[in-house]
Amino acid sequence: MKSNKTIKNETQQLANQGDKAQAGADAREYASWLAELKLRYRSQQLKAAVQVNRALLEFYWHLGKDISERQFVNSYGSGFYQKLSRDLCRELPNAKGFSPTNLKYCRYFYELYATTGPNRQQLADDLHLDELFSIPWGHHMLIINKCSGNQKKAMFYLQRILDFNWSRSVLMNFLDTNLYEREGKAVSNFKSALPQPQGDLAQEMTRDPYSFNFLTLEREYQEKELKTALLSNITKFLLELGNGFAYMGKEYRLAVGETEQFLDLLFYNVNLRCYVVIEVKTGEFTPSDLGQLGTYVVAVNHILKKPGENPTLGLLICKNKDNVLAKYALESSNVPIGVSEYELAKIYPADFRSSMPSIEEIERELNS
Secondary structure, three states: OOOHHHHHHHHHHHHHHHHHHHHHHHHHHHHHHHHHHHHHHHHHHHHHHHHHHHHHHHHHHHHHHHHHHHOHHHHHHHHHHHHHHHHHHHHOOOOOOOOHHHHHHHHHHHHHHOOOOOOOHHHHHOOOHHHHOOOOHHHHHHHHHHHOOOHHHHHHHHHHHHHHOOOHHHHHHHHHOOHHHHEOOOEEOHHHHOOOOHHHHHHHHOEOOEEOOOOEEEOOOOHHHHHHHHHHOHHHHHHHHOOOEEEEEEEEEEEEOOEEEEEEEEEEEOOOOEEEEEEEEEEEOOOHHHHHHHHHHHHHHHHOOOOOOOOOEEEEEEEEOOHHHHHHHHHOOOOOEEEEEEEOOEEEOOOHHHHOOOHHHHHHHHHO
């Protein structure tokens, strides 16, 4: 039989354990609450930043409107922007964004989207100022630099920023590679081989030429090297292919009858809800290229395509093509295929690496 002292000690131990358990629960609850507060604060920070950007863009818009319409440039000449910059900095000493260059951008910003001039009213009506003001100023400056005077081109990039949440670096890449001029330009039979609206959507998916400027290849490269380089830069490759592409495999194996067939590159486009078979050729387009690709497209329809998915597309990307020849070849096929070119910016001689000085040679030259 336990003594009163033993019972008292055991009771105290249980109480202590209970206190520790409660303390642990309190600590976990506190940590969870702290994490929740952090997320809530970050969310409010983001909302505040968006509101600040929207207010700033609205101010820039009306400032640009005033500069454009009041025509003080005619009165003060080339020194107007310097004068306005000095005066604004004097009146608003703690404010930023009043450099002469930024003041000019305010005017360009307004004039690029203002509803003045022939054939501009409908374009501007399609653009809501609330959406315009939601895009960061840095993005707008890049667009102004590349799309000066071309409202339709500027709105093309604005819409894609809104649709796909492009970062500034992504926008810069597509501006530098002239996406506006390339998108939807492949020679294809999509509109005749596919039901609407899939035919139009498939055509919009294409680009011509595809920009593989992110690759570095020697001048005498082979198809295998090109494909390996593309997959080594798969993130940039997917970005260039466009929104919605998911990589499925290289040399993708299909059992067709008693044979094995290997697809160059297989993708799935989640927006079009279909497979896309891509063949990359380092030479010039020939009609015979379509036969093999067409067979692969049909095989994917029979083997991989599931009920409810759209017909598989084929995309042949070659170094050069004759557009008329490609068009005639595609008219003879009822398999949906597009033909595009690709371009490379960084091509080096085959002996480029051997012509580079070694580390030891560089060090000897520096020491001397």
